[in-house]
Amino acid sequence: MHVANHELIGQARQAVRSGDYMRAESLAGKVLRAAPDMAEALEILFLCQQARQDHAGAEGTLRRIVRLMPTKQWPRGDLARLLLAAGRESEAEAVLREAIAIDDRHGEAHAMLGGLLSERETLIPGAHHLRRAIDLSGKHPQLLANLGRNLMRQGRLEEAEPLLRDACAAAPDLLLPAVHLAELAEQQDRFDDAIALLDRAERIARRQGRDVIAQRAQLLSRTPRWQDALDLLDGLPDLAGTALLLRARLRDRARRFEAAWTDAVAAKAQLARMRGHAYARQTAEALFAAMANLAQQPLVDVHLSRSSGVPQPIFILGFPRSGTTMVEQVLASHSRVRAGGELPFLNALPVLIERACGRPLGLAVKQLQDEKIVGQIHDFYMRQAADHGLLAPGADFFTDKMPLNEVYLPILRLAFPDAPVVAVQRDPRDVIVSAMQHDMTHGFHCAYRAEDAARHFAAVSDLTSNFKEMGIDPYVLRYERFVTDQANETAQLMAVIGLPPEPAQEEFHKVRRHAPTPSYAQVREPLHRRAAGRWHNYADQLAAIQPILAKAVARGGY
Template sequence: MAVGKGRLEEALRIADALLTRDATHIDALEIRAIVHTRRGERQRAEQTLRAAIAAAPDRCWHYADLARLLSAEGRRGDAEAVTREALAADPDNPDAHAMLGNLLVERAAPVPGAVHLRRAIALVGKHPVLIGALGHALLRQGRLDEALPLLEQAVAATPDALLPAAHLAELQERAGRFAEADRHLQRADAIARRAGRDMLLQRTTLMVRMGRWQEALALLDAQDGMAGPALLQRGRLRDRAGRHAAAWADWTAGKAAIARASGRRYPAEKVADQASALTRFFTADRMATLPRAPVRGDAPQPIFIIGFPRSGTTLVEQILASHSAVRAGGELPFGRELRAVAANMAGGEERFPEGLASAGGDWSAKLRDLYLARADQFGLLRSGARFFTDKMPLNDLWLPLLRLAFPQSPVVFAQRHPLDILTSVMAHDMTHGFDCGYRVADAARHFALVERVRAAYGIAGIAMHTLRYEALIADQRAETHALMAYIGIEMEAAQLRFHERETVSPTPSYAQVREPLNARSLDRWRDHEAAWQPFLPILEPAIVDAGYAL
């Protein structure tokens, strides 16, 4: 009653009195959490909500309130952990499924995000918010035909909601239906203005797709105090206009702003320790003694596409998936999942990977079956294709586990000039590589580390086919033929017209891979050569070893 009437002090005194007699009084904990939240006392609210979870782990409300609180603070990893706790306590908690689904989509994991959103819909019905969220998840996967009716339903049911209108406009832009995109964006603009927001980034993205990039740049140049994503967009356009120093300044400022807002940070020491442990263990001698899973003839086989983000992994997938025997799987999270399972098989994190040497049973076959079971959940085993692609960037680290689980599966390494790769990384927001892409030094160090790890795996006998971006541009037919010979199937003519595929890639490359091959992005790094000079001591070994010049 006191809370409902806004008498927060009175409500807090009542709650404190009840908790003095019983520290686990769940109603009193709820009242205290509400009061602290409304007063902006977030640390106290968090403490109270965690106490409520400990007192009544079978309830639902405190998980949801805590996850919302943490998400509002930018602590999305902590919020995700809370939603997983909620589902461990109650697998049929619809709020937890919905929140986890949205959090996964936000951190660029739309496929598992869609799984949780579908579960929430199965539990509570086709609520417009859930339908819109699922449409967003499918949009992020590039499954535009499936996302379209869901987003249209959400817009019709909630005409004053910004997100479904904005997502519908984005879908139409990605599909190349620019007039429809503009119509929906005007609607989203009106909603945003009423809330004191703007659609500047999406508006300029549409203008660029329509060939009006100079107008988009002029619009962005006139803005002050832009958020990180808009700074990245302006930087890309300034770079296109030849204003390279200003572009680099926008990229570094934009990345720093995103990192501050999201709390993303590259754990350099932890990653280096993990990489060292992996390369010490997975040697040629060790790989010869570890169990290899037999091929399962009842399921299509994965083709692993590895490489750093912006190296051409999306392009390779488009070429492969243009073949009638190959289905695009996209950025599948199974590699990291196998690593977590393998750690348990080894006896825990502290014994991974060394403990695998004494792990009992045919653990590689268990990893294979887990991977295929997850692929089946994602609908990849029922397409009738012989192969499906797994193009998660930087799966390179888990390559020994993937090779032991699938000893006959093709591995394709997308290679490109390292400085071209990293210049593109700086121009885009991406969370791959343990959030290495938010500082130039971190991106350079992680690139060099991954190159050393992959080289060590090659020495250990893990074979792969290297598809060099520059060679592909020089002779598309010959390189595509060599790629398919490695896969073991005949090249098809459609693969030379990969840009005509109707499916839209969910990555930042979605517009580029709908164009024929071109050389526009070759040697782009030279426009920023001065900015790269301080980092060449880190990168030069990888550049030289790959056969590139400075």
């Protein structure tokens, strides 16, 4: 480095330390005019741009540094943080994956990617990166808390609890692990413990000028004191989206139906704005068209060799809030069935098929009749299942209840011709009411508005009706029949699976497994019929979407 430039860089660094960013930027600019690729000067320029919130300039400078020093990690870390702050999550993810590809020992990149994936509910890969960050950087309380929360979302409460306790012990003033620990106790039905833990979290929150009112309301809503939860929320003028949805459900329980619907609509609109989500109708229609086209092709016998000696999948299909969690809980109460939950494997099929075929899914219909391509789909799915621990000894089957997997029925029948497939059916109007009162992103973000949810439901109904005409017709379990005749419906279900029913299945609500979905509380209750026909309480609010659902309602015989 030229002596004059070295002196200018030293003066610029001193200016940054003293907060004189204007002078620092001027000095860095002088160096860059003489040496445009000097990394030290570019770093100072970035710090100055960041200080005056010139985000576009800061991004450009960071990308320039990355090009000049591709093996240096700090610019990628700062670039990822900048992109995340701007809400550009996909770009941040790409930067972080590139950082890890260059150096797998970059703990900060693993930590950020693990947190990003966990927030996106991509939980298994998120947990992997968080564990890697802990291995590399140590048991930082925030990392422990993030991994604990991730495992909670997976339903792995026993693994999550010690992580959260360690986070609380290491950082007693950290609010989130204290709150998560209380939530974990609530999800285990340890309500007294949950109250004590939440009291501790509340003391932390007060010192920070915050509160845990929403968390306390959630806890009370699970107890006979649910009216106290409603009183808490009724007393607040401005509620965040998830708390507003909780109040919607409590107002429904109090039979204040008009107010409940108003809350649900407002909460969904708020959540959609905050997340930048909107129904991707065109993407959904393109996928449906490709699947309908594939269903019209003659199914060929590709002679797939079934993986012997390992559990096989049971596919549980249905719209969110149709009863799929209940059916999984019934199946998982059997000694030979392992619960898989909402497995994301089939959602990866369009990208997988595009790579295997060299063309988008809609143009790959004929190639999907090829034994090699279908075998790749089958093997990909089973590898993912193995990575999730679902192929371990001790079971004959594992469940996959990702909502709306019915869209992929033609591919399922090709790749898994012998797998049991159970389609859960419920009155579409009841489904829409329930979907509007719960937070979910399934179905291309259709559930933020009743109109979009109804359109998506109708489109899926049309598609599966098309499949049925082509001979792809899964076993249908009707929710309303199940809640009125559980024993016979369970026996018929198990006959389809090929296992004898077991007594534990009639008391599936007593199984201590935690179902990590919005339905976790409902499946811990004895079976009841209260949810059937709920839509009548919202007949006026549903009037505008009744025509959209008319064919689906008729197909179901409702």
